[in-house]
Amino acid sequence: MRYLAITGGVGGAKLALGLSRVLEPSEVGFVVNTGDDFEHLGLHVSPDLDTLMYTLSGLSNPDTGWGRVNESWHFIETLRDLGGESWFNLGDRDLAVHVLRSGWLREGLGLDAVTARLFRAVGIEHTAWPMSNDRVATRVVCDDGEYAFQHYFVRERCAPRVRRILFDGATRECPHPAVLDALADPGLEGVIICPSNPFLSVDPLLAMPAMREALDACRAPVVAISPIVGGEAIKGPTAKIMDELGLPQDAGAVARHYGALLDGYIVDACDRALAPRIAHEKLAVIDAQTVMRTLDDRINLAHTALNFLHTL
Amino acid sequence: MRYLAITGGVGGAKLALGLSRVLEPSEVGFVVNTGDDFEHLGLHVSPDLDTLMYTLSGLSNPDTGWGRVNESWHFIETLRDLGGESWFNLGDRDLAVHVLRSGWLREGLGLDAVTARLFRAVGIEHTAWPMSNDRVATRVVCDDGEYAFQHYFVRERCAPRVRRILFDGATRECPHPAVLDALADPGLEGVIICPSNPFLSVDPLLAMPAMREALDACRAPVVAISPIVGGEAIKGPTAKIMDELGLPQDAGAVARHYGALLDGYIVDACDRALAPRIAHEKLAVIDAQTVMRTLDDRINLAHTALNFLHTL
Helix, strand or coil, rough: EECCCCCCHHHHHHHHHHHHHHCCCCCCEEEEECCCEEEEEEEEEEEHHHHHHHHHHHEEECCCCCCCCCCCHHHHHHHHHCCCCCCCCCCHHHHHHHHHHHHHCCCCCCCCHHHHHHHHCCCCCEEEEEEECCCCCEEEEECCCEEEEHHHHCCCCCCCCEEEEEEECCCCCCHHHHHHHHHCCCCCCCCEEECCHHHHHHHHHHHHHHHHHHHHHHEEEEECCCCCECCEECCCHHHHHHHHHHCCCCHHHCCCCCHCCCCCEEHHHHHHHHHHCCCCCCEEEEEEEECCCHHHHHHHHHHHHHHHHHCC | CCCCEEECCCHHHHHHHHHHHCCCCCCCEECCCCCCEEECCCCEECCHHHHHHHHHHEEECCCCCCCECCCCCCHHHHHHCCCCCCCCCCCCHHHHHHHHHHHHHHHCCCCCCHHHHHHCCCCCCCEEEEECCCEEEEEEEEEEEEHHHHHHHHHCCCCCCCEEEEEEEECCCCCCCHHHHHHCCHHHHHHHCCCCCHHHHHHHHHHHHHHHHHHCCCCCCEECCCCECCEEECCHHCCCCCHHHHCCCCCHHHHHHHHCCEEEEEEEHHHHHHHHHECCCCCCEEECCCCCCCHHHHHHHHHHCCCHCCCC
């Protein structure tokens, strides 16, 4: 692999789609957050792997911004009528992915092998690795108690005030070995941290000591794209969480959060004025159009990130 | 309970619906075959319990003759597209039942408690017991090998030639205790064996020694309704299996199969001529309209069976 891209939810998947259009399957691998994974109704649900799968395969739902296109909701409606737990919306078609994944995991396949099968089944040629085949689970400590990630994110709609975010198992479990190998490969030309939520989608990876060390030791440059644009998040609770964690809600705070990990940082064109203040001798900062509305936007940002890597 | 009714698939459920319209919930209990149950895609599927639930609640699908009304098939279509096992058709709404049942069983509830919850959730006030809370699994030995029941019944569409039918676990596992209690209750006025497949839907119960003994010891009369009408089965492979097992395909052979268990037997009006030849000093035989096309047919046959019981 020439490039690795670290991605979590919807924003990350958009840039991953752009990268998949400008790089061959042999050139880029995606490293995906699995801190959001959970067992629900007996099923293993991997929201960020599925978001990437649906996005790369063209199956994502343009109306909802999550889940699968041409979806129906008869299963979850009936489950609700029967008194089942229905706060996590599972579409009828989406459910097939969770049932297959759960079955293959029970048969003893690793989450990486399951992911490879599913991606291949929907026609994706690029490789995606779960950040770990083991269980690292994000937990959100709030003013009113501690939540499993999906309980915070979906059931409580991110309403509780966040104090701290924990990653159960992160110091015990191992990153995916192929990711460590790719980071140690002298042929690697760069790492891209997609504009995902730093606290919820990227920190779970960085919380694994071996992943952090491999990124620190990696000779290729690392660039991140700010998920904060004009002081706001494009989608999701990033800005709200930054406020609750006592951080300023701006692109600079995200760069400081990643710290010495980064060699380069891309802020949105509307934050151009911030760039000189974020940059320092070990961090180059450029601006670009980072809001990805169209496929061309995704491809353009992919090109920008790749070109930027080669200047570092 | 004044009456117990033993039921398996669709034909049995039709008469059960009739009985539920003429008897109060306190007067009749349904004992349901679970030999067809199986684990599929990580779900516990109980086809005969579900057939009874959908029939009693008015949710059964009039078009297919099985499954649930207003059903959609997006889950199974997607599963097939993704390379999953799709030979067992699971509707999107029906799936909610299997997911809930499986979850409640994993939480430690018995199949009886799960059944009670599901029946209550769809508004059924009558009681249904699985024949056992334990696993008794029907297996079909055919000329070309041995099949788990649903593999024979659904995947192979009953095509293989049957040699023998086995009930794994039948001699080890216990019948539901409430059924044994009801059979021993001096207040019991009768047992009705619904027109279900004797070999596939009723024999699994009879294969449990404690169930057989309780039925033999029961002081209330037992009547069965022939599932064979004019030498043919109304639905399903009963006649085909009788042929393959070397039995004549007629109502008399079913009565002989049940043997000393029966005190009374109801054949269809079209088999009236057979009745005197089936009857003997320990077996009364009457004829009636047993083909149930309408709700009135179901109610009329229920009345006929109940009246017949009181003559024995």
